[in-house]
Amino acid sequence: MSATPVLALRGVSKRFGAVQALTDVTLEIRPGEVVALVGDNGAGKSTLVKTISGVHPVDDGVIEWEGKAVRIGKPHDAQELGVATVYQDLALCDNLDVVANLYLGSELRSAGVLNEIAMEKRAKELLDTLSIRIPSVRIPVAALSGGQRQVVAIARALIGEPKVVILDEPTAALGVEQTAQVLDLVERLRERDLGVILISHNMADVQAVADRVAVLRLGRNNGVFDVADTSHEEIIAAITGASDNAVTRRKARTDQVKKEAGA
């Protein structure tokens, strides 16, 4: 694991009118690391993701990209840096085939004409390297199952060669088999040395693939845990606030110090 985080948020705050949505939030993502972002409804997960993807610029605090402070004012800025976001509603065009969806907005052209062959070839290669299995790259996305649509949406995020991928509840509406496929895919993203932010309510998924879990509570950090040596209950406690007392805060702080010393 490299020492410099590819993306780091330091002391980020965001206010909507009278609502303080994020207060002094810190988050680091390193290449080849899956960070799960968990928290109850209204904890600020979506807002945090939107600050990274440029939908809502931050009010306060610093966003660092590979160690340098950057400003993300609009979605385009985030894409330029190499942040790809897969939203919960996937944003696929059902009437277009898989290739067209993968390259939507960044079609390959030769002499002004769509280069279908190059697109189909590269789409197949990408899907193969991710071990994504779909019946054909030339069938409309409408004909795919929920899990297949999810993996197509994730594959689409990779077309622009991003360094950080944000997945918003990728397994929320999926069955057991499809969930496993998506989790496999998340692991393959990690193997490709991408930083992954995984938003999920499903602790089983989080413990299955995440390296670290960042808990948000009421718009503030409520601990960052290593999945390997944290129990399910500890994370739940952090989410619900049951552990929000002086003792745990001290422990979290000292853990953080230790980890930084170790890193």
Added chain:
Amino acid sequence: MSEQTTEAAPETPQPAAVDPRLLVREKGFSGYLDEFARRVRGGELGSLPVIIGLLVIAVVFQLKNSSFLSADSIANIGVYTSGMGIMAVGIVFVLLLGEIDLSVGSVAGVGAAVWAVLSVTHGLNDWLAVLLAIVAGTAIGALHGFFFAKVGVPAFVVTLAGFLGWSGLQIWMMGKEGSINTPSGSLVENLTGYYFENKAAAYSLAAIAVLAYAGSLLLDSKRRRTAALPSRPMSEILLRTGVVTVIAFAVAYELNEPSGARGLPLALVLFLAVLVLADFVVRRTSYGRQIFAVGGNAEAARRAGINVNRVRISVFAISGMLAAFGGLFIASLSGGATKNLGSGNTLMNVIAAAVIGGTSLFGGRGKIWSALLGMLVIQSIQQGLNLLGMASEIQYMITGAVLLAAVVIDSVSRRTQKTAGRT
């Protein structure tokens, strides 16, 4: 052409990451037939209903009246379809967005009026007047698009207002007389009045069309093979080329050979040129892809970085441009611009043509060629009923029934597609 398989999405993953279409395609011609049958069962009818409909129409009228498939009749269908057919191409663009343009009849009228007033009344150069008429149509369409895309008024309402408003402008421009005749020998008269009487014209156009079609299929197939992608089997290419050859040369023969034939009409050439160009834009360019994307899921298109407003405004501008261009053809056919040009059932016929031809009313699905197929259906029904001496009220009823049948097929095929796993 991007062929698609119609397999219902398998819920369980396939044993290996092999493209099942590859398996089908490698079986050659029988595989092609298999896949075709599967598409139809899956509800993806494409142009099949309209082609069957055309055959039924041809057989029925030919049995009733043997002059239906005569040279004169075929040339007439070609010439009469051109104006409304070009307008229907514009409607296909708008339908692909999932919207509707009710103003095309009035815009056609304004286009003809602009040309007539500038060219005939004010003596402006013919070419310039035609160009300005088309520019006026484009600007009107862009204005509709602006109100729809930027202001957020439903397209239905914007273009309904346009339908009334531009019709008023047209009547005002035509003045007290109410009509301006086309001067003989003028550019607009030639639009539908000029025929390439040299027999070589029709035959060489047919030959060029066949060669271009076969060439593009072969080239595509070769490129796909070198890229190790599934390609069309040779048998399918031969079948497709064969069908196109028969149709192209049969039409050329009918235009040239029988007594009374006048050769290749210019109107037909221009209509085909518009079709080929529009088809190219829609299927082969990023812009066309963007139209399908916006028609399929506007929010997804926006997130993919597509300028949705620009696509919407430009599509309405294209619709206006083609409406004005088509209006000039109608003026040419009827001998001049009038205050009634483009009113009456022009709008209905144009929209009906696009829908009958197989373009979905629900956006994101359709082909430019449906403008031609649908127009052929409508025009051949009218022509046939005229030959049989049927009154116009019967024509309306039959055309209405055909339109209803087309929309029913569209809706039912969508439902079948849903049950086959394709929403």
